[in-house]
Amino acid sequence: MSVIKKKSLGGITFDVFNYTFMILFSISIIYPFWNLVLLSFADQAEATNLGIRLWISNWNTSAYKFIFTHNNVPMGYVNTIFRAFTGTVFMLLMCFLGAFPLAKKNLPGRNVLTIFFLITMFFGGGLIPSYLLIKNIGLMDSIWVYVIPGMFSTYNMIIMRNFIMSMDKELEEAALIDGANYFDVAFKVIAPLLKPVLATIALWSIVGHWNSWFDCLIYIKDDKKYVLQLIVRRMVVQSQGEYDFMNMEAFNKLSEIKIHSSNIKSAVILVTIGPIILVYPFLQKYFVKGIMIGSLKG
Amino acid sequence: MSNNFSNSQIANKYLINLKLKFRYKEVKKMWLLYVFLLFPIVHTIIFNYLPMYGVVIAFKDFKPVKGILGSEWNNFQHFKDLFSSIGFFRVFKNTIYISILRLAFGFPAPIILALLLNEIWHVKFKKITQTISYLPVFMSWVVLAGVFFEFLSVQRGPINFIIKGLGGQPIDFFTNKVWFLVMLISTGVWSGIGWGAVIYLASLSSVNPELYESAELDGANRYHKAVHISLPALAPVITILFILNLGGILNAGFDQIFNMYNPLVMEVADIIDTYVYRMGLVNAEYDFSAAVGLFKNIIGLILILITNLIVRKVSDYGVW
Numbered sequence: 002m003s004v005i006k007k008k009s010l011g012g013i014t015f016d017v018f019n020y021t022f023m024i025l026f027s028i029s030i031i032y033p034f035w036n037l038v039l040l041s042f043a044d045q046a047e048a049t050n051l052g053i054r055l056w057i058s059n060w061n062t063s064a065y066k067f068i069f070t071h072n073n074v075p076m077g078y079v080n081t082i083f084r085a086f087t088g089t090v091f092m093l094l095m096c097f098l099g100a101f102p103l104a105k106k107n108l109p110g111r112n113v114l115t116i117f118f119l120i121t122m123f124f125g126g127g128l129i130p131s132y133l134l135i136k137n138i139g140l141m142d143s144i145w146v147y148v149i150p151g152m153f154s155t156y157n158m159i160i161m162r163n164f165i166m167s168m169d170k171e172l173e174e175a176a177l178i179d180g181a182n183y184f185d186v187a188f189k190v191i192a193p194l195l196k197p198v199l200a201t202i203a204l205w206s207i208v209g210h211w212n213s214w215f216d217c218l219i220y221i222k223d224d225k226k227y228v229l230q231l232i233v234r235r236m237v238v239q240s241q242g243e244y245d246f247m248n249m250e251a252f253n254k255l256s257e258i259k260i261h262s263s264n265i266k267s268a269v270i271l272v273t274i275g276p277i278i279l280v281y282p283f284l285q286k287y288f289v290k291g292i293m294i295g296s297l298k299g
Numbered sequence: 300m301s302n303n304f305s306n307s308q309i310a311n312k313y314l315i316n317l318k319l320k321f322r323y324k325e326v327k328k329m330w331l332l333y334v335f336l337l338f339p340i341v342h343t344i345i346f347n348y349l350p351m352y353g354v355v356i357a358f359k360d361f362k363p364v365k366g367i368l369g370s371e372w373n374n375f376q377h378f379k380d381l382f383s384s385i386g387f388f389r390v391f392k393n394t395i396y397i398s399i400l401r402l403a404f405g406f407p408a409p410i411i412l413a414l415l416l417n418e419i420w421h422v423k424f425k426k427i428t429q430t431i432s433y434l435p436v437f438m439s440w441v442v443l444a445g446v447f448f449e450f451l452s453v454q455r456g457p458i459n460f461i462i463k464g465l466g467g468q469p470i471d472f473f474t475n476k477v478w479f480l481v482m483l484i485s486t487g488v489w490s491g492i493g494w495g496a497v498i499y500l501a502s503l504s505s506v507n508p509e510l511y512e513s514a515e516l517d518g519a520n521r522y523h524k525a526v527h528i529s530l531p532a533l534a535p536v537i538t539i540l541f542i543l544n545l546g547g548i549l550n551a552g553f554d555q556i557f558n559m560y561n562p563l564v565m566e567v568a569d570i571i572d573t574y575v576y577r578m579g580l581v582n583a584e585y586d587f588s589a590a591v592g593l594f595k596n597i598i599g600l601i602l603i604l605i606t607n608l609i610v611r612k613v614s615d616y617g618v619w
Contacts (some may be wrong), residue, residue: 011520012520012521015521020419020424023415024417026412026428026432027428029489030432030435030489031431031434031445032457033450036456036457037446037449038445049454049455050454050455051455051456052455052456052460064585082338095339095342098335098339099336099338101332101335102332102335103336105329105332107400108329109326109329113311114336114340117340118339118343121348123600123603124351124598124600125347125350125351126347126349126350126351126352126353126354127589127596128575128576128580129353129579129585129588129594130349130350130351130353130589131346131350133353133354133585134345134346134353135351135588138345152342153339153342153346156484174324182331183331184331187335212438212439213439214441215554230442233445234558236450237445237558238558242348243442263449263455264450265447267445269443270445270446276418278434281437282430283508289497293381
């Protein structure tokens with residue numbers, strides 16, 4: 002900012018207020034989550050009147066033991082990790098398969114093809130026709146419904162395409178002259194150079210899959226195929242958790258420290274966002290860089 | 300002249316054939332590229348274009364037994380039903396109302412945050428605050444709903460704890476129609492403010508520092524600098540984003556509302572998207588619901604096209 006720093010009284014007052022405001026603001030973002038942390042470890046007495054506090058006296062890990070043994074949480078992890086990984090790999094591959102050819106200005110039919118894809122960004126069938134389609138294809142209640150319908154994104158392909166177009170043509174031309182076919186050029190020459198774009202798309206894809214719940218809600222009936230988000234939703238939002246809390250009674254009979262539903266609910270939420278929060282501070286700057294690439298080119 | 304679309308399809312094919320004849324050699328050389336393209340093309344046909352065709356059930360009396368082709372046409376009956384339905388009128392009203400509220404509070408908030416953050420000169424403090432500020436963007440509304448169910452809980456939530464401590468009656472944010480909207484907009488602003496500020500901060504960082512320096516020499520204080528230098532510098536971005544936001548006015552935040560609403564607040568919380576969901580997937584009125592969805596998409600598309608055109612005109616003018 003400015004080099005000359007005149008410290009006026011008004012300026013200092015403003016600074017004090019501004020910094021204080023930022024600290025309060027940051028607390029307002031963190032505290033709702035911290036509240037859940039406390040709740041997940043609190044015993045019955047403290048939990049009923051939690052209110053505002055920074056710490057609790059008895060840290061009780063029973064809720065976490067419970068959800069990992071008596072619950073669908075481990076299965077939820079498997080399903081969520083499956084879709085995040087598989088979905089992202091497919092996405093990167095599919096977008097590349099579209100971006101690489103479309104980046105060539107001399108590809109016959111390029112304009113038509115590009116329009117063919119762009120139209121889908123403006124118009125779609127909507128929820129009901131898509132739902133009926135999935136039904137008719139036979140992806141209903143299949144774990145592949147997490148991966149297959151969403152494995153291509155025109156938006157991501159365009160980002161990749163623009164990135165490739167901004168690269169030096171000579172690299173590719175040199176390889177072609179040397180007798181390489183397009184397969185080698187694509188995967189051995191160009192793809193390795195796409196790391197920034199691939200990383201950005203991959204990050205957003207992983208987070209997107211991790212947070213997906215709607216497709217699970219409408220297409221999946223078998224709760225062994227549930228993702229973590231749906232387990233959270235069933236317990237926390239839908240109040241149909243009687244199923245999940247059934248086992249709680251049995252657990253409580255066997256253990257000294259009793260857990261109750263709010264323990265379990267908050268533990269499940271935290272376990273779902275845990276990986277994201279752990280990884281977040283280290284990766285967040287790549288996310289931010291990512292939108293910059295997207296918005297500049299797009 | 301039966302169908303304009305298929306005529307231009309034919310015309311396109313003719314043109315493609317012409318082009319291909321001239322460039323047959325190129326196509327032969329590039330055959331592998333077309334194999335590559337086959338994958339996204341097939342995927343797009345199945346998952347994007349087939350549903351577009353499926354939308355025709357909005358004009359039919361759809362019976363799943365008969366299938367899409369076998370069901371009879373009822374032309375615009377669903378749309379007539381739509382316009383005369385009280386349910387639809389209510390959700391349409393709610394959608395617009397909630398969107399306007401979101402714009403009124405949620406649009407200025409990131410701008411103000413960006414302007415304030417811009418005044419923080421301690422770099423590490425600024426970075427840490429920013430990082431914390433957009434944490435909610437990486438959570439789903441299923442999770443955030445859970446967070447707020449607890450945080451705003453009547454019995455043990457911190458907010459009501461404060462209210463009770465100040466001598467007031469605890470507020471049930473999820474069953475009271477007025478407070479529900481307050482909660483909806485507030486949590487919506489809370490979750491988007493940090494991320495929204497990123498773009499504004501990026502624009503602010505590209506302002507020439509000399510402008511600020513010479514303003515200071517002329518006697519300007521922080522407030523003057525913010526209003527007369529920073530804000531005008533943001534004017535183009537603000538204008539574009541505002542116009543684009545207007546284009547999305549029919550989207551009032553399905554994810555958030557769907558996870559937070561319940562029958563008690565349905566009257567104010569039901570929006571077009573939640574209505575489509577319930578009519579279609581819960582009541583299995585596939586055809587009517589498809590009609591509602593189509594109606595919304597078409598209006599939304601028109602809005603987006605208009606606002607995008609306006610944005611292009613505006614940014615042609617450059618900085619104003």
